[in-house]
Structures are given as C-alpha cells and as structure tokens.
Amino acid sequence: MFDGTPAHGCDAAAAICRAAEQLTGHNAGAVDFATEAGYFGALGMDPIIMGPGDIDCAHQPDEYLRLDRVEPTIDQLARLIQRFCVEPQTASPH
Structure with missing residues (x-):
C-alpha cells in the first residue's frame, strides 16, 4: 500500500558533505x-x-535541546548557505 520512504546516504565526496564535516568537526x-x-x-x-x-x-x-547548541548551529547553517547559495560556484559534479 505504501512503498515507504527511500533511504539516503550522503555521498562522502559531495562538496556539501565535506563542507558540513569541516564546519561541524564531525564525520558524516x-x-x-x-x-x-x-x-x-x-x-x-x-x-x-x-x-x-x-x-x-x-x-x-x-x-530537549541545550540552548548553547543553537547559536553554533545557526552559524554553521549560515556558512553553508553563504558558500553554496551566495558565493560563485565553479562547475563540479558535486
């Protein structure tokens, strides 16, 4: 009746994945x-x-969510938006 939700794994070579790892200090x-x-x-x-x-x-x-975790996440998301939505991009498959 319902096929479910497709699984997803971020391509470790994708620029967005590498950038998120660099910004957060955590591996995907x-x-x-x-x-x-x-x-x-x-x-x-x-x-x-x-x-x-x-x-x-x-x-x-x-x-629960510790309040001291909110600002760093806002900063990380803002940096990702700046990099991938504002700065000029070069052609790349990822």
Whole structure:
C-alpha cells in the first residue's frame, strides 16, 4: 500500500558533505530515522541532514535541546548557505 520512504546516504565526496564535516568537526554518518532526503537524492541532489542537539534524544518523550547548541548551529547553517547559495560556484559534479 505504501512503498515507504527511500533511504539516503550522503555521498562522502559531495562538496556539501565535506563542507558540513569541516564546519561541524564531525564525520558524516547514518542514523535510522526518516526524512525527505531520499526523495531529493533521487532527483540528483546531495542533501544533508544536520541540526543542533544530540540525535539520541531527538523525538523522544524527554527530548530537549541545550540552548548553547543553537547559536553554533545557526552559524554553521549560515556558512553553508553563504558558500553554496551566495558565493560563485565553479562547475563540479558535486
């Protein structure tokens, strides 16, 4: 009846994936939850999923977000937007 949500894994060679790893200081990895990333990936995009907080407590009954995690994430997202949406891009497959 429902085909489900397609799985997605960020291409480790994709510029957006490398930039996010550099900005966050964390290597990209996989988690077991659903997002729309698989649909965008099927369209040839390189979506990433990132945000503040600890994924282990996300969407749990006692979910919380430390306020000191918000500003760094805003800064990281602003830098990604600047790099990929504002600065001139050179032709690249990723």
